[in-house]
Amino acid sequence: MEFVYETSVTRADALRELCERWGVEPAVRVVALDEAFGRVTAEDVRAVCSLPVKRSSKRDGIAVRSADFAHGLPDTSGWRRGRDFAQADTGDDFPDAFDAVIAVEDIAYEADGALRITNDDLDVRPGTAVNPCGSIVRAGDVIVPVHTRLTPELVAALAVGGHAQVRVLERPVVAYLPTGSELVPYGSYPQRGQNLEANGLMVRGMLGAWGAEVRCYPIVRDDREALEAALDRALEAADIVLINGGSSRGEEDFNARLLEQRGSYFRHGVRAIPGRPVGMALIDGTPVVNVPGPVLAAFLCMDWLIKGLVAHYLGVPVPQRQTVRARLAEEVKKPAGFERLSRVALSPDGEGGLTCTPLPFGLGVANTLRESDGMLVLPLGCTEAEAGELVEVELLKPLELIERGACR
Numbered sequence: 001m002e003f004v005y006e007t008s009v010t011r012a013d014a015l016r017e018l019c020e021r022w023g024v025e026p027a028v029r030v031v032a033l034d035e036a037f038g039r040v041t042a043e044d045v046r047a048v049c050s051l052p053v054k055r056s057s058k059r060d061g062i063a064v065r066s067a068d069f070a071h072g073l074p075d076t077s078g079w080r081r082g083r084d085f086a087q088a089d090t091g092d093d094f095p096d097a098f099d100a101v102i103a104v105e106d107i108a109y110e111a112d113g114a115l116r117i118t119n120d121d122l123d124v125r126p127g128t129a130v131n132p133c134g135s136i137v138r139a140g141d142v143i144v145p146v147h148t149r150l151t152p153e154l155v156a157a158l159a160v161g162g163h164a165q166v167r168v169l170e171r172p173v174v175a176y177l178p179t180g181s182e183l184v185p186y187g188s189y190p191q192r193g194q195n196l197e198a199n200g201l202m203v204r205g206m207l208g209a210w211g212a213e214v215r216c217y218p219i220v221r222d223d224r225e226a227l228e229a230a231l232d233r234a235l236e237a238a239d240i241v242l243i244n245g246g247s248s249r250g251e252e253d254f255n256a257r258l259l260e261q262r263g264s265y266f267r268h269g270v271r272a273i274p275g276r277p278v279g280m281a282l283i284d285g286t287p288v289v290n291v292p293g294p295v296l297a298a299f300l301c302m303d304w305l306i307k308g309l310v311a312h313y314l315g316v317p318v319p320q321r322q323t324v325r326a327r328l329a330e331e332v333k334k335p336a337g338f339e340r341l342s343r344v345a346l347s348p349d350g351e352g353g354l355t356c357t358p359l360p361f362g363l364g365v366a367n368t369l370r371e372s373d374g375m376l377v378l379p380l381g382c383t384e385a386e387a388g389e390l391v392e393v394e395l396l397k398p399l400e401l402i403e404r405g406a407c408r
């Protein structure tokens with residue numbers, strides 16, 4: 001199929017079409033809580049116990065009988081520890097004879113050891129300063145719902161609810177196949193005509209953060225049979241297959257053609273630049289995406305498409321970036337038929353706001369990656385954004401680094 005921009009899909013339609021046709025059935029596994037960070041729950045998880053089991057003290061202090069305080073402060077000079085009161089610090093249970101707690105700040109001990117209440121306004125009733133049964137967690141309550149990504153505090157919440165392990169969804173396995181006869185592994189010293197395989201690291205880092213497991217395959221040369229053999233191996237092992245490079249119109253860009261021939265569903269091209277020659281297919285029920293080769297295009301394809309596929313597999317919302325409003329420093333022109341995804345630098349404007357400057361095309365990949373503070377998405381249909389316009393920018397770096405100017 002000839003790659004025709006005009007029949008390309010939008011980013012939103014491409015993701016939706018692929019998800020709708022993909023019959024995801026994640027397997028479930030049980031993991032120990034100390035391995036559960038970032039995993040996604042496979043079911044509603046309920047507390048198996050209540051805490052406190054009976055009750056506990058809310059304050060460091062002593063447990064007393066509230067009945068002794070029914071008619072004002074009692075004379076405590078003859079009180080004996082264990083008989084009239086008991087030590088009960090924060091979180092401690094205490095004997096059934098007592099039903100209220102007085103904080104240590106409201107008592108004192110005389111030289112002879114006698115107890116004295118120092119707060120004349122003390123009000124002690126049944127349950128004063130006592131955590132009742134189930135006030136930390138109640139048996140049977142849902143602690144974490146199904147399809148929730150487990151943050152460190154949610155993992156702790158599961159432990160509070162009496163669990164040592166949790167049923168989670170298997171991570172989607174994503175196969176990454178770098179293709180291109182010019183590529184050599186990163187860390188090599190490139191010879192003339194060679195390029196370093198860098199995208200695999202970016203792909204690995206991004207997928208790990210989204211909760212996928214990555215299998216990086218060796219570089220495949222631009223040879224139809226070698227590519228097909230590598231694709232077949234990857235299809236056997238993975239839930240999603242990424243073929244990187246060879247997506248466009250070059251003589252050795254076999255991948256789009258391969259996907260078209262093998263796929264029950266195939267789309268070539270998305271209405272977004274950079275990264276428009278992305279190829280999307282379903283082969284034997286597995287999504288296979290031909291991620292464009294250039295680093296910046298590969299990043300975008302990962303970001304809007306593969307992130308969405310991983311979230312769909314796990315049943316979680318697609319992670320969104322924080323956005324800020326900024327004033328555009330210069331005019332930006334774009335074709336109406338494409339969204340433009342521009343990397344921008346942000347800087348404080350001196351009046352509490354931010355200025356946003358699109359990074360020049362000739363900056364070079366390494367400089368562009370370092371200087372990118374945010375992403376400006378100019379929508380389909382528009383042909384320009386004017387200098388001085390207020391625009392919304394997705395942050396690629398933490399705001400505090402931008403405001404301090406620490407990245408430059």
Ligand SMILES: Nc1nc2c(c(=O)[nH]1)N[C@H]1C(S)=C(S)[C@@H](COP(=O)(O)OP(=O)(O)OC[C@H]3O[C@@H](n4cnc5c(N)ncnc54)[C@H](O)[C@@H]3O)O[C@H]1N2
Nearest residue numbers: 178195196197198199245246247248249275292293294297
């Ligand atoms: N005549 C045309 N040429 C190009 C078009 C077009 O429409 N007509 N589209 C351009 C666009 S847009 C993009 S994006 C690229 C897509 O490139 P491919 O996906 O075909 O990738 P390759 O040709 O294999 O490589 C391009 C470039 O990227 C480097 N690369 C590839 N893989 C990696 C990797 N794993 N790590 C680092 N760098 C990688 C590769 O060495 C090349 O330098 O096509 C335009 N051309």
Ligand code: MOO
Nearest residue numbers: 273274275276297
């Ligand atoms: O749009 Mo490509 O993605 O030129 O780099």
